[in-house]
Structures are given as structure tokens and as C-alpha cells.
Amino acid sequence: MxxxxxxxxxxxxxxxxxxxxxxxxxxxxxxxxxxxxxxxxxxxxxxxxxxxxxxxxxxxxxxxxxxxxxxxxxxxxxxxxxxxxxxxxxxxxxxxxxxxxxxxxxxxxxxxxxxxxxxxxLLRENAVLKTTVRKLEGADEIRGTGTAIAAVRELIMQVAPTSTTVLITGETGTGKELVARAIHRNSSRSAKPFIAINCAAVTETLLESELFGHERGAFTGADRARAGLFEAAHQGTVFLDEVAEMSPAAQAKLLRVLADGEIQRVGSSATRRVDVRVLAATHRDLSQRVSSGAFRQDLYYRLAVVPVRLPALRERKEDIPDICTSLCQRIADEMKIAARPVSPEGLEKLSTYSFPGNIRELRNVLERALILGKSAALEADDLYLPISARERHSADTLISSIVDQVPHQVNLRDLLAQLERALISRSLELSRGVQAEAARKLGLSRSDLGYKLGKHGLPELSENSAISDECSGASTADRM
Structure with a gap:
């Protein structure tokens, strides 16, 4: 028709x-x-x-x-x-x-x-598909060989051929939209449009119009009738990111789509039928939102037919090497620069970080390193990682305990020098003389550590001699 x-x-x-x-x-x-x-x-x-x-x-x-x-x-x-x-x-x-x-x-x-x-x-569908392809360009694949992400991939393969609604949960930056796209690509609707919208990025008054369309004069600025995303995605898939942020009115209209396959444009009493699969995602706990009255319980049960939880990156650190390989190649392709791997020392540094921003944060770290790093591989010094909240708290506690012991009169320059020398010596001791490890513990580059060793008259042991001495059982005094 x-x-x-x-x-x-x-x-x-x-x-x-x-x-x-x-x-x-x-x-x-x-x-x-x-x-x-x-x-x-x-x-x-x-x-x-x-x-x-x-x-x-x-x-x-x-x-x-x-x-x-x-x-x-x-x-x-x-x-x-x-x-x-x-x-x-x-x-x-x-x-x-x-x-x-x-x-x-x-x-x-x-x-x-x-x-x-x-x-x-066909022309309109092609226009939507071109937009979808542009969004797909640069999207990272779901990488990793760990058991947690393998379970997610298996669930995707099971649910994709069906038309059931899927609720994807996980922290920000874990790749919820990638999962939604993977479900769509492996479904019978893959040749039809995939349209994504971030519900948190659109104002409450405009979200209904974006999703369901509006009639002329429905609100200020609506100078003509306009179809919404559900109509544009007919026979395809709509991905609602941050669905927990939807207004009560939009929730009611979404429930009608899921229950009856009908939409109602803003400013119209007429209904239109649509055939659309809905995938939703949120980083919030929707069950808590239901308990607080901020989210409809009946809509929650409609959305969470099949829940898919994405693990945080800190829960699957065994996947970091594989993810880094994929991200470095993709970043290099996008920026038209040479791809470089992450060195073993760099991977070790990444594995010690909690990554509150998950894969999105990891990508930013690697992009910065690929732009500014000069080595054949991305070394630990190339990978800038901010101090985590836990590390900052530990440092604050340590500083407070030191300050409590400081006498009323003190030579600050001498005190700081002594403290720095003692910390470097302790780190070398804990690292068994391995300077790269000591530098990592102190948050320094190898060159900075070398400078401070000379400044404080500490022995500059080579990596080979330190390992050799350790293997031969020589004491610290013998090595000095």
C-alpha cells in the first residue's frame, strides 16, 4: 500500500x-x-x-x-x-x-x-542502509577468547534467528551496540534497516517524535508531517540504547509497539502498523528502576525476554591482547598510519589497570599511543593510564601517614630527596633489580628512572646482570 x-x-x-x-x-x-x-x-x-x-x-x-x-x-x-x-x-x-x-x-x-x-x-530503504553502513564503518568486532565473551557470542547465535526482544546490559563502553548489530546481521532481517538511537541523547519532547514521527503542527517547529524511526525501520531492527532514560509517555508508546505492532505519531489519533524487531540496552539496573517507579514493570518484562549481560573489561583481562590487536589494526586503517603491536611489557601494564571506561577507554589509550609513540611496538611508556580511584585512595592514605610522622621543623628539599631515594630502592628490591618492573611500579619511564638512579647515586644495574646475579644466587652486597 x-x-x-x-x-x-x-x-x-x-x-x-x-x-x-x-x-x-x-x-x-x-x-x-x-x-x-x-x-x-x-x-x-x-x-x-x-x-x-x-x-x-x-x-x-x-x-x-x-x-x-x-x-x-x-x-x-x-x-x-x-x-x-x-x-x-x-x-x-x-x-x-x-x-x-x-x-x-x-x-x-x-x-x-x-x-x-x-x-x-527501494530508494528510501537504500538511503537508510547507507546510513547504517556509515555507522558500521569503524565498529569493532566482538573480540576475545575468554569464557565470558564466548558465552555472549553463543547466546547471540541462539537468539539472532528469532524475532524475540533482547535486553543488553553492561557498563558504558562494553560494546552493547556491537552486540545489537551482531544480532541483526545474523537474523532474517539482515537485509533490512538497522536503526540505532541513544534515548539519553535526545530531549524528552523530541524522543517521541524521533521514534514514532509527528503530524504537522504537533509542536512548535513541526511545519510538516514526518515519519519516525519505527516506520523507517519497517521489517528491520530498532536498537534503543539507554532505554532506561525514556519518559513515561514514550514508554507507553513503546509498549504498544511491542504488544500490538502499532505506532501513533505525535499529534495524531490514527495508528499505523509496523513490523520491527526491538533490541534495547542500558547500563542501569532496570529492575531497580522498576522498583523506584521510574520504569514500567510491564515494559521491562516485554524487553527482557532474553537478557544478555556484557562483562566489563576488568572481568576478562585475558582478552586484552586479542582486543588490542584488533583495535590497533582498525585505528591504523582509519587514520592511515602503520599498525603496530603492543609489546609484552605494554600488555602487562594494561592488564594491571581496571579500565572503568572499558573497551572504549582502551581504544582511546591505544589511539593516543599509535599517534605519539615512536617505537616499533607500543611500549609501556607509550600507554598513558590515569590513576584509578583505588590507587589514588591508597596514595592519599600513605601520604597522610607520612605527614603525621613529620616533625614541626623540616628541610622539605632533603625530606623529599630521601623519600624519593627510599622509594626507588624499595621498588628495585621488590623488582629484584629489574629496572623496567621498578619503573612500572613507580609510574616512571625507563629513562626517568635511569636519571634518578644517577641523581641519588644508586647502582644502575642492567637487566641481564640483574637476572644473571639472581640466578647465581649472588647477594645484593656482592652485586654492589
Whole structure:
């Protein structure tokens, strides 16, 4: 079924076309001239426009120009008694889909409208798919060989072929949208649109309009009717990220989609049927939101038919090497620079960090290192990691205990030098003389540690000699 605008100044002709086209279930809107047609085109969406050429207040060429300016995907059919070659050529040059002459065979017109509506649907679907492809570019695959992420991949393969609703949970940056895209790509809807929206990034008043569309005049600035994402994703998938942030009104409308497959545009009492699979995600605990009354319980049960929980990166550190390999290659491809691996020392440093921002934070760390690092591999010194809250608390506690022991009068310069020397000596002792390990413990680069060893007159042991001495059982005094 298509929505068709019939433009003709003869009421009898409009009536004939209306009767014949309704046989195919089309919705027909009539305009008695070019001016009325131009007003309708500005306010409403049409799949096909069927127009006469010569009218008292304008021409069919005027109509097709208005259609092209408003929505180039709308197909226009010329149906005119002026069947000259020049007009046919001009109409096609302006972008007409077909050119038919009066008197016409109703079956020919019906066939032309069917083809035109199919063309419109394909053009619009293609536009959505192009947007989807652009979003997919640069998306990282779900990487890792650990048991936690392997269980997620297995669940994706089980749920993807079905049409059930899936609720994806996990901390920010764990890759919830990647899971949603993987479910869509492995479903029977993979050839249809995948449309994602972050519910937290759109204001409450605009979210309903974005999802369900609106009618002209529904709110300030709504100067024309507009279809929403659910209509655009017909037979495809809608991914609602941060679904916990939806307003109560939007929750009620979403429940209707899940229960009945119907949407209602903002400002309209009419319902429209859609065939859409819904995937939702949130970093919040939805059951707690239900208990507090911020989220509908019936909607929660509709969304959480199959829950998929994504583990935080700190819960699957065994996957960090595989994820780093994938991310470094992808970053290098995007930025058109040489890909470099992360060194064993770099991977060890990454494995000690908690990554509160998860994979998204890891990507930022690697991107910075690939841009600024100069070695053949990304070394530990290239990987900037901020101090975690726990580490900061431990440091604050240590400093407080030291300050409590400081006498009323003190030479600050000498005290700091003694403290620095003692910390370096202790770190070397704990690291068994391995300078790279001592530098990591102190949060220093190898070159900085070397400078401070010379500054404080501490022995600059080479890695090989330290290991050799350790193996031979030599004492620290012998090595010095």
C-alpha cells in the first residue's frame, strides 16, 4: 500500500483515478491544481505523485520540481492529454518516473503506480542502509577468547534467528551496540534497516517524535508531517540504547509497539502498523528502576525476554591482547598510519589497570599511543593510564601517614630527596633489580628512572646482570 497524491483540475478525472487505485489498497489524497499540490507536498509525505501537466494555476513540471526539492525519493508519474515528445523528454529530464497519455487504460496506470511505489520504497530503504553502513564503518568486532565473551557470542547465535526482544546490559563502553548489530546481521532481517538511537541523547519532547514521527503542527517547529524511526525501520531492527532514560509517555508508546505492532505519531489519533524487531540496552539496573517507579514493570518484562549481560573489561583481562590487536589494526586503517603491536611489557601494564571506561577507554589509550609513540611496538611508556580511584585512595592514605610522622621543623628539599631515594630502592628490591618492573611500579619511564638512579647515586644495574646475579644466587652486597 502506498500513499498517492493525485493532481488534476478535473474532478471527474480525479474520481476515476481514485476508484481504480484504491483497488490496490492505496491511500489517495487529491489536489485540484498545482497550488494545492505544492501545499500538500510541503506538509505531508507521499510515495507517488500522479499529476496532470496543464492546470490553471501551474503545471506538472512545477509539481515535479517541488517534489524533487522536498523528497527526491518520491516517484512522479505524468498523466496528460498533451502527449508531445518535447513534454515527455522535459518531464523525464526533470526526474519523472513515467509518462502516460490520456485517454488511459486503468490497468496500465495501476501497473505504473505499483512500479513507482516499489521504486520509492527501494530508494528510501537504500538511503537508510547507507546510513547504517556509515555507522558500521569503524565498529569493532566482538573480540576475545575468554569464557565470558564466548558465552555472549553463543547466546547471540541462539537468539539472532528469532524475532524475540533482547535486553543488553553492561557498563558504558562494553560494546552493547556491537552486540545489537551482531544480532541483526545474523537474523532474517539482515537485509533490512538497522536503526540505532541513544534515548539519553535526545530531549524528552523530541524522543517521541524521533521514534514514532509527528503530524504537522504537533509542536512548535513541526511545519510538516514526518515519519519516525519505527516506520523507517519497517521489517528491520530498532536498537534503543539507554532505554532506561525514556519518559513515561514514550514508554507507553513503546509498549504498544511491542504488544500490538502499532505506532501513533505525535499529534495524531490514527495508528499505523509496523513490523520491527526491538533490541534495547542500558547500563542501569532496570529492575531497580522498576522498583523506584521510574520504569514500567510491564515494559521491562516485554524487553527482557532474553537478557544478555556484557562483562566489563576488568572481568576478562585475558582478552586484552586479542582486543588490542584488533583495535590497533582498525585505528591504523582509519587514520592511515602503520599498525603496530603492543609489546609484552605494554600488555602487562594494561592488564594491571581496571579500565572503568572499558573497551572504549582502551581504544582511546591505544589511539593516543599509535599517534605519539615512536617505537616499533607500543611500549609501556607509550600507554598513558590515569590513576584509578583505588590507587589514588591508597596514595592519599600513605601520604597522610607520612605527614603525621613529620616533625614541626623540616628541610622539605632533603625530606623529599630521601623519600624519593627510599622509594626507588624499595621498588628495585621488590623488582629484584629489574629496572623496567621498578619503573612500572613507580609510574616512571625507563629513562626517568635511569636519571634518578644517577641523581641519588644508586647502582644502575642492567637487566641481564640483574637476572644473571639472581640466578647465581649472588647477594645484593656482592652485586654492589
Amino acid at each position: 502506498a500513499k498517492i497524491l493525485v493532481v488534476d483540475d478535473e474532478q471527474g478525472m480525479r474520481r476515476i483515478l481514485d476508484v481504480n487505485l484504491r483497488k490496490d489498497g492505496h491511500l489517495i489524497v487529491e489536489a485540484d491544481g498545482a497550488k494545492a499540490a505544492l501545499d500538500l507536498i510541503k506538509r505531508e509525505d507521499f510515495d507517488v505523485v500522479l499529476t496532470d501537466q496543464r492546470m490553471p494555476d501551474g503545471s506538472g513540471i512545477d509539481v515535479i520540481r517541488a517534489v524533487r526539492e522536498d523528497d527526491p525519493t518520491t516517484s512522479v508519474i505524468f498523466l496528460t492529454a498533451i502527449g508531445t515528445v518535447e513534454l515527455a523528454v522535459e518531464s523525464m529530464r526533470q526526474g519523472a518516473f513515467d509518462f502516460l497519455t490520456k485517454p488511459f487504460d486503468p490497468e496500465v496506470v495501476r501497473a505504473s503506480v505499483r512500479r513507482a511505489s516499489e521504486r520509492t520504497a
